[in-house]
Amino acid sequence: MSIEQRISFITLGVADLARSREFYEALGWKPAHAQGDIVFFQMNGLVLALFPREELAKDAAVPDDGSSFRGVSVSYNVRGIEEVAQVLEHCRKAGAKIVKPAQDTEWGGHSGYFADPDGHLWEVAWNPFLTITEDGNIVLGNG
């Protein structure tokens, strides 16, 4: 078991999704998706996501207490649903703290979270609605 050296998403937790979306659009960036309470921007092989801060804390199953939770997560996406638990276990053996075991998500995916030694949050996710290219890049649709 090894994991590829790549990043799929950087998610910024935000207080006001409309305000943040407006800001990043004012930079000249075009969202690829904005559905419900999440906005995705296709970057170079990865995705910048804006997500309400309290929803991000809830998704990662950590308290949004202003101390440990930083309002940011990094994601590593996998190509098969069964890989989520395998990657989390691999990371646990390397010293990661599992903060949320692999499980089905409300949006139809499967994911879990670990924390690095400083508490930086990493999500390991399987998302059936996007493509991972052979070289590990994420490609969103335009819809």
Add this chain to the structure above:
Amino acid sequence: MSIEQRISFITLGVADLARSREFYEALGWKPAHAQGDIVFFQMNGLVLALFPREELAKDAAVPDDGSSFRGVSVSYNVRGIEEVAQVLEHCRKAGAKIVKPAQDTEWGGHSGYFADPDGHLWEVAWNPFLTITEDGNIVLGNG
């Protein structure tokens, strides 16, 4: 003036650089560079950097007071030194708060920082020691 839709670095501020490097190496990731107090991992078109948390706060010219500073920054690298100030000004007009104006860095580059509406830190940087490909990816050396 527009900025490309891409991310060059994600930098995680860490309490113990050796411990963090060991953790990410245990995941199976190989550093491309580790010089002085920074460790770089080449990811898919971007770089994961580990940097002492207090150094990151100092670099961004923000107080490491445990409240506003999250210990994370995202970087947008530019191809020419003069673009740093131009991109920062573009972002300021879009509503960014400039937290550090464009200036020369100790390591021979040129950079500044802005904060998004939630205080997420973005560095705009010119780094003469790395390559930005035509499609906006960052390529580190192996040394």
